Amino acid sequence: MSESVAQPASDASPDHQHRRLRVVRGQDGVDLAAAQRAVADLLTALGRDATSEHLADTPRRVAHACAELLAPREFNLTTFPNEEGYDELVLARDIPVQSLCEHHLLPFQGVAHVGYLPGDRILGLSKPARVVELFARDLRVQERLTKQVAGWPQEHLAPKGVGVVIEAEHLCMSMRGVQARGSRTVTSALQGLLRGDPRSRQEFFALSGVHA
Numbered sequence: 001m002s003e004s005v006a007q008p009a010s011d012a013s014p015d016h017q018h019r020r021l022r023v024v025r026g027q028d029g030v031d032l033a034a035a036q037r038a039v040a041d042l043l044t045a046l047g048r049d050a051t052s053e054h055l056a057d058t059p060r061r062v063a064h065a066c067a068e069l070l071a072p073r074e075f076n077l078t079t080f081p082n083e084e085g086y087d088e089l090v091l092a093r094d095i096p097v098q099s100l101c102e103h104h105l106l107p108f109q110g111v112a113h114v115g116y117l118p119g120d121r122i123l124g125l126s127k128p129a130r131v132v133e134l135f136a137r138d139l140r141v142q143e144r145l146t147k148q149v150a151g152w153p154q155e156h157l158a159p160k161g162v163g164v165v166i167e168a169e170h171l172c173m174s175m176r177g178v179q180a181r182g183s184r185t186v187t188s189a190l191q192g193l194l195r196g197d198p199r200s201r202q203e204f205f206a207l208s209g210v211h212a
Contacts, residue, residue, distance in 0.1 A: 110168030161192030
């Protein structure tokens, strides 16, 4: 499984007023040709003619689509000094999240709410969404994805607390099996004061629109 790596960016500010880490995902490598052959074999195994006019280019399309869905974009994790000593909750709500269920290779999608209590530094406003994408672009279960999104800023930003809620509909549940269309799975991960302090925990869930 690929892992995220944070590297000092070459354009980091020399006076450290703002700091950037170049965030890249270590890639195991996608063999597009092998993936294309596998899709063609799957179509054949499912009783379809992979050489027909309608399906002839499907293996190539599927291979490239899967490679795209499993490759998050690199980004700079930009942080700034918390000069004003801001100590209230910062929350990014309704961040779109799309991932692939590792059990069925079917999509699940919904929204993530990511909040943190600043310590010595604060995040650039777009960065919670970038961190969500960093971990979502892979084969995942929602529980692990939620913990990974919460753990990464806790490690690299050292805030006083981090909270993450993900609400998502899984096609493996809504299109097959029980066929519970519209059902959403809600998972949460809390660290620091957002886990240990009841008032901070309640505020996070209230602002996220989730009933704790």
